[in-house]
Amino acid sequence: MTVHDQPVAETPDPREFGLSVLPEHEIPSELTALVADVRALVDAVAHTEAGPEDLAEARASVAAATERISGTRRETGALMEQTRPDGTAEYGTLTNVVSGVTNPASPPLQLERSGDGLRAEITLNGVYQGPPGLVHGGWIAAILDQALGGAASAAGMPGMTANLDVNYRSPTPLHAPLEVTARVTGTERRKVFVSGEVRHNGTVTAEGTALMVRFDASG
Numbered sequence: 001m002t003v004h005d006q007p008v009a010e011t012p013d014p015r016e017f018g019l020s021v022l023p024e025h026e027i028p029s030e031l032t033a034l035v036a037d038v039r040a041l042v043d044a045v046a047h048t049e050a051g052p053e054d055l056a057e058a059r060a061s062v063a064a065a066t067e068r069i070s071g072t073r074r075e076t077g078a079l080m081e082q083t084r085p086d087g088t089a090e091y092g093t094l095t096n097v098v099s100g101v102t103n104p105a106s107p108p109l110q111l112e113r114s115g116d117g118l119r120a121e122i123t124l125n126g127v128y129q130g131p132p133g134l135v136h137g138g139w140i141a142a143i144l145d146q147a148l149g150g151a152a153s154a155a156g157m158p159g160m161t162a163n164l165d166v167n168y169r170s171p172t173p174l175h176a177p178l179e180v181t182a183r184v185t186g187t188e189r190r191k192v193f194v195s196g197e198v199r200h201n202g203t204v205t206a207e208g209t210a211l212m213v214r215f216d217a218s219g
């Protein structure tokens with residue numbers, strides 16, 4: 001069976017698997033604003049040349065902020081529910097390290113439906129650096145993994161990555177707009193074959209293929 005004759009099912013509701021789900025509109029705007037500020041903080045810390053006095057003062061402020069918000073914690077595996085323009089629901093891990101909206105460690109990659117799959121535009125700062133001035137190859141793989149897994153999920157076939165193959169075709173620059181694309185290319189029983197690319201100025205800098213194995217709904 002190929003993707004062309006595979007009926008596109010609605011994404012299964014994770015609540016049926018006992019997972020905790022938070023609708024996007026219940027995430028306080030103060031939290032998303034804080035996440036953006038912390039991303040800026042991480043970039044500032046990574047690159048600062050401030051003197052000892054300023055560093056010590058900043059450290060005390062960060063410790064106070066950490067203390068202030070550490071009283072209660074959301075459970076680790078919580079999912080976020082978003083409503084697509086067509087009214088159907090889609091789910092993502094709230095603190096996913098690539099796309100999680102409440103995770104300051106995520107860039108974040110925001111994938112949208114486009115053509116036969118998903119597309120995102122993203123600019124990565126020096127926090128994601130590998131070679132000087134370039135994006136770390138592990139992060140490129142992570143971005144492709146997320147896009148490929150997301151494409152399978154968006155086609156109604158969420159699952160786990162069994163195999164990921166990445167080819168780095170040309171250096172991927174920091175501080176420059178990148179385009180990420182991904183789509184399902186075929187299916188076979190629980191196996192979902194996906195492919196995707198990272199481009200800069202229209203040139204492919206990395207391409208990936210993956211085998212996603214759909215969650216087994218029978219068990």
Ligand SMILES: CCCCCCCCCC(=O)SCCNC(=O)CCNC(=O)[C@H](O)C(C)(C)COP(=O)(O)OP(=O)(O)OC[C@H]1O[C@@H](n2cnc3c(N)ncnc32)[C@H](O)[C@@H]1OP(=O)(O)O
Pocket residue numbers: 091092093145146147149150153158159160161162163188189190191211213216
């Ligand atoms: C909510 C939406 C979010 C979407 C975005 C998520 C993006 C992020 C994706 C990830 O990062 S996932 C995390 C990294 N991956 C893992 O941790 C997976 C670890 N491995 C496993 O859990 C299991 O090995 C796996 C679920 C992949 C498969 O185990 P199963 O017991 O469910 O499957 P099974 O062994 O019955 O294999 C099913 C089919 O897949 C094939 N298969 C399984 N692993 C394979 C492999 N590694 N290579 C090739 N084929 C493989 C297997 O041969 C068989 O093919 P056939 O149908 O032809 O018989």
